[in-house]
Amino acid sequence: MSVFTLFYGIPSGCSFGSIVALEWSGLPYQLCRIEMPAQSNTEAYYRINPLGETPALLYDSGKVLTESMAILNHLIAKSSNTAFHYQQGTEAFNLFNQKLAFLNTTLFNAFSPLWYSLEHPSSEDATQALRAYGTTQAEKAFTALEHALTGQEWLLGEQKSFADAYYAGIARWLKYHNVIDIDHFPNCQRLYQQLQEQAATQFAHAIEQQHPTGSSGKFLGHVSLEKILQQYPNLK
Template sequence: MSPILYYGVPSGCSFGSIVALEWSGQPYRLARVNMPEDMQTELFAAINPVRETPALQTARGDYLAESLAILNHIGATQGALDAGISFEQGTREFDELNRMLAFLNTTFFGSFSSLWWLLEHESDEDTKRALTEYGRVRVVRAHQELERMLGDKPWLLGEHRTLADAYFIGIARWTKYHNVVDRRDFPNMQRLFDQLEADPAVVFAHAIEQQRPATSAGRFEGEIGIAESVAFARAA
């Protein structure tokens, strides 16, 4: 059966996994997860006990969570290898891809954590000021480091797009929620961001999130409800 990606809205980091699936050329389906309400259900806990997105129901019917695990699972498919968005384990290219994915997952993603907490929780003014400044410093430093790592390369790892670029675009858009950095101050990152925003797979992922008419550049087979997907897996 085709894998099912459980993607979170609004603006989940699962966006990158949608882009990766599009680029891989493998058939897949999507299950929409409204955050946080759907994640708090016992039904979703059966998919991912941590109650976070993304999650993936693999072609075997197993459940897999965490972006890095999902992206590497997608990257191991023949379609992804043929498309050049991932590499065989044990190669230098695979190591470089994993290093970049790890940076994006820890330093880049993590730099936004206190700012997301402020948006999702009530707090007093002193706490808001402290967490905002803490988040600003972390986000700026993460942008500075990624700007240096990217340099004048067309993509994060060089001449060709990879899973790292797919993951990057899902996180980089978060600056619109937090007024602590102007991406235009980082011209290399802005160039990559603009290039990715014009990509058909990214355009498709935005349309899916916003429930607008969407044209797949890959082998998207449609959406499925969370309950239906669980019942389907159990039957299989």
């Protein structure tokens, strides 16, 4: 039986969405917890991802796939849940990738100044400038998403997708960085709250917070980075 290993980052990594997607996928998997930046910026983790970023997905073969868009599309292709399958070239396939690309570029990147100000201490003026710019970008991105969600239950319409899983991991950054209240965007808030009621999302929160939890998918437990590197000595 093939088992994936997902390297997820804490605190509040975007890899949260990949945990939710794995729970929905029906695929057997294990998790490797990576402290950011203390553990992600080490020579050991660079063997998994030279950029020091999460998520990363390890196959049994020893191959590693990085970048959320690539990981989520791969999980769709391998998922036993056909509700998440989209045939290439169809409108559903194009819509999924359009929504995921928006989340991965526009929405994710809006928070980059905020993350930088948090992880790279600087002068008070520089920090305030970064936070002001990040707040403006986040407001712009959430305003666009608010309009796109009008009359839609999920990002793709009536059917939830792995794009919604990815959104669950990013939308919480508004509160994490204490910038804009998500209640200013009723459609975005509704979708976010709807996702909080999903068993897979609750599981991902518990995993991050190291609380006892039960999987609704095929979670096989945690494995340490050290054990992975011993098991796959040819990782570079």
